[in-house]
Amino acid sequence: MQLTVLQGFAILKAAWEAGINTIDTANAYSNGESEKPIGNFIVKYKIPRENLVIMTKALALVSKEISGFPPFNPILPNTRDYVNLGGLSRTALFNQVEASLGRLKTAYIDVLQIHAGDPTTPYEETMKALHDLVVSGKVRYIGACNLKAWQFAEMNHIAETKGWTQFVSMQVEHSLLYRTEEQEMFAYCKYKGIGVLSYSPLMEGHLARLLNTSTPRSDYVRNSSFEKKVRSSDAEIIERAQELTSKHGWKMSDVALAWSVTKVSSPIVxxxxxxxxxxxxxxxxxxxxxxxxxxxxxxxxxPSRMWLV
Structure with missing residues (x-):
């Protein structure tokens, strides 16, 4: 579902006025276009920058054509116009941060998250680059997303032994219907004092509506790689969530999110x-x-649904 600029501003303004001060985005979302409204919103409404926490991500390519979608294009990374613009190499990370800062119209990123792993770049190179970005002042903290627990632990261990900046957050999929990362990732993060952020806490809306109903978004992702199927056991959990919805007089999403906030540092909605x-x-x-x-x-x-490793 594509929003207009005014619709985006209205959503950001409503969130700000409700006391929400943290925004999670990524350079890959809408091919970089999702970062721009945030910067424009800050300027238009004169939001004090120090009162906002802006989290964005690096890894994916951003096309120079607005309509392009290159993150998973196997050819572009090796072309003249896109080499060193994606991935987690030192050069790529510095280039991506500069581009995001421009789109966000800010001097620094509060939390820069690597969007997933990059098998072509040594972990040590990535962690040193992230550390240097923090030292430069362009990034305040670093986090990660969509890594296996062993990968995350190894990258953090390298930073720890070298005296470099370590991760403060891990963002993974987690909901009442998908709890795979509890097995190892949650335990590691708890041990190290790392915050866990969950995306898809409503599992693409399945925990916010009655069974066998649809929305424009669910119709949009149907039969695509982004569609999340409901298993028979999931359906029973959804029915139980509906029971509690009626019992408390809440919306169904309230039940799912009230559960989620007890499991993670913060769900991302x-x-x-x-x-x-x-x-x-x-x-x-x-x-x-x-x-x-x-x-x-x-x-x-x-099984794990990690989309990149």
């Missing part, structure tokens, strides 16, 4: 309207211990 922003705020809502168990006990483990 996307919003395509002001209404969705308001629905994502679950302050003051909590589930009893027996209700948590009721939601969790039917969960069936499944």
């Amino acid at each position: 996307g919003a395509n309207s002001v209404q969705r922003v308001n629905e994502a705020i679950v302050s003051g809502k909590s589930l009893a211990e027996d209700e948590m168990k009721y939601l969790e006990e039917l969960y069936e483990p499944q």
Whole structure:
């Protein structure tokens, strides 16, 4: 679902006025176009930069054509116009940060996250580059997304032994219907004091609507690589979430998010309207211990859905 600039501003303004001060984005989202409205919003509404936490990501290529979508194009990285613009090499990271700073209209990024792993670049090179970006002042903290636990631990270990900047956050998929990363990643992050951020806490909306109903977004991703299938055990969990929705007089998303906030440092919720922003705020809502168990006990483990390693 594509939003207009004014719609984007309305969503950001509603979030800001509701007390939300952290924005997660990426250079790959909408081919770089998702970073631009954030910078324009800060300027237009004179938002004090120190009161915002801007998190963006580096790894993917950003096309020079607005309509392009090159992140998974196997040819572009080796062409003259795109070499060193994607990946996690030192040059690529410095280039990507400069580009993001320009689109975000800011002097620094609060948390720069590597979007996934880069098998073509040594971990040591990536971690030294991230450290130097922090030293330069263009990045305040570093985080990661979509890594295997052993990869994340190894990269962090390299930084620790070298005296370089270490990761402060890990962003992974996590919801009532997908809890695979609890097995190793959550345990490692807890041990090291690293914050866990969860994306898809509503699992593409399945935990925000009745079974067998659809939305424009679910229709858009149907039969694509982004579609997340509902298993029979998932359907039973959704039905239990619906029961608790009726019991508390909440929205269904309230139940899923009230569960999620007890498991991670913060769930990341996307919003395509002001209404969705308001629905994502679950302050003051909590589930009893027996209700948590009721939601969790039917969960069936499944393989990792890491989209890049």
